[in-house]
Amino acid sequence: MTKIKIMSVRDEDIVYIESWAKENNVEYELTKSPLTEDNVDEVKGFDGLSLSQQLPISEAVFAKLKSFGIKQIAQRSAGFDTYDLELASKYDIIVSNVPSYSPSSIAEFAVTQAINVVRHFNAIQTKMKLHDFRWEPSILSQSISDLKVAVIGTGRIGSIVAKIFANGYGCEVVAYDPFPDAHIKDIVSYQTTLQEAIEGADIVTLHVPATKYNHHLFDQYTFNHFKKGSVFVNCARGTLVDTHALLSCIDSGQIKGAALDTYEFERGLFPSDQRDKKMNDTLLQQLIDREDIIITPHIAFYTEAAVENLIVDALDATMEVIQTGTTHLRVN
Numbered sequence: 001m002t003k004i005k006i007m008s009v010r011d012e013d014i015v016y017i018e019s020w021a022k023e024n025n026v027e028y029e030l031t032k033s034p035l036t037e038d039n040v041d042e043v044k045g046f047d048g049l050s051l052s053q054q055l056p057i058s059e060a061v062f063a064k065l066k067s068f069g070i071k072q073i074a075q076r077s078a079g080f081d082t083y084d085l086e087l088a089s090k091y092d093i094i095v096s097n098v099p100s101y102s103p104s105s106i107a108e109f110a111v112t113q114a115i116n117v118v119r120h121f122n123a124i125q126t127k128m129k130l131h132d133f134r135w136e137p138s139i140l141s142q143s144i145s146d147l148k149v150a151v152i153g154t155g156r157i158g159s160i161v162a163k164i165f166a167n168g169y170g171c172e173v174v175a176y177d178p179f180p181d182a183h184i185k186d187i188v189s190y191q192t193t194l195q196e197a198i199e200g201a202d203i204v205t206l207h208v209p210a211t212k213y214n215h216h217l218f219d220q221y222t223f224n225h226f227k228k229g230s231v232f233v234n235c236a237r238g239t240l241v242d243t244h245a246l247l248s249c250i251d252s253g254q255i256k257g258a259a260l261d262t263y264e265f266e267r268g269l270f271p272s273d274q275r276d277k278k279m280n281d282t283l284l285q286q287l288i289d290r291e292d293i294i295i296t297p298h299i300a301f302y303t304e305a306a307v308e309n310l311i312v313d314a315l316d317a318t319m320e321v322i323q324t325g326t327t328h329l330r331v332n
């Protein structure tokens with residue numbers, strides 16, 4: 001019987017792993033730890049390997065996997081930047097990802113958080129906890145339907161965000177994407193540059209992938225083009241944003257507030273339990289402490305639908321490689 005080793009497993013994954021293994025008549029062994037030099041020997045004897053790896057894999061580990069006859073790693077995430085793909089190819093290991101597991105989950109979260117910032121959710125909660133039930137100008141809000149939204153990147157996630165704001169809330173929606181989506185052209189007005197899309201928008205929501213070319217795409221220069229009092233949403237990748245520049249624009253009043261589900265220095269922190277540890281990241285602590293920022297631990301995707309799709313698509317990819325020698329989800 002085919003045997004798959006599944007690592008970095010979280011509790012909520014187990015029910016979907018069990019049901020997939022039963023349906024596919026596959027034996028599996030799971031572990032909660034990520035793959036490391038210390039535990040790579042556990043992979044010996046398996047036909048396939050699935051990871052949710054956040055830390056890089058060393059050459060020694062790739063070499064061991066090859067010596068065990070492992071031909072693939074099925075990563076259970078869209079991002080695969082943690083892998084050195086050249087190194088994987090050198091050891092004849094096919095790396096696959098799950099490019100799309102529930103774009104609606106992320107889109108819904110981005111819209112919700114944008115509205116929470118516009119509606120001063122954090123400040124109202126703080127007041128509630130103090131039993132301060134007054135209405136006052138500091139929490140006076142705008143009606144979402146009156147707002148102009150700029151969607152930056154209208155791929156799988158951004159196009160759904162655009163539809164929710166346009167069709168659900170009746171907002172005017174502009175967008176910037178070098179490859180416009182013809183399906184949403186009747187509800188979105190595409191602009192020719194990032195600056196044109198941002199200027200005049202009340203909400204700017206970011207949905208582009210992080211690459212080596214767009215580090216700090218949103219820096220002081222870009223933020224200076226924001227409409228005064230606008231709201232910024234990043235449910236994409238932390239490295240796209242210069243956090244210090246964002247903070248300085250919020251402090252100056254140029255930007256009213258932000259919803260951040262990703263943070264440029266999140267690696268090793270999101271997700272993890274830091275409750276009993278000293279917080280050494282003072283920048284993150286500033287983001288957490290502010291009422292005008294809602295920060296969440298890279299959780300926009302985190303729904304039952306997404307968890308199930310990540311498991312099923314990744315494990316299907318392991319079987320595809322075992323049965324055909326490759327997978328349509330390979331990234332190297």
Ligand code: NAD
Pocket residue numbers: 078079099100103106152153154155156157158176177178179194207208209210214217235236237261262298299300301302
């Ligand atoms: P996608 O590839 O379907 O779409 C990305 C779009 O961005 C494409 O249409 C592309 O043309 C466009 N684009 C690329 N560079 C651009 C630029 N400089 N300016 C404007 N547009 C640009 O990707 P997706 O599946 O929609 O994912 C979007 C983002 O969401 C990615 O950063 C991804 O990592 C992130 N994401 C976040 C979570 C979460 O839980 N927070 C989960 C999954 C994905």
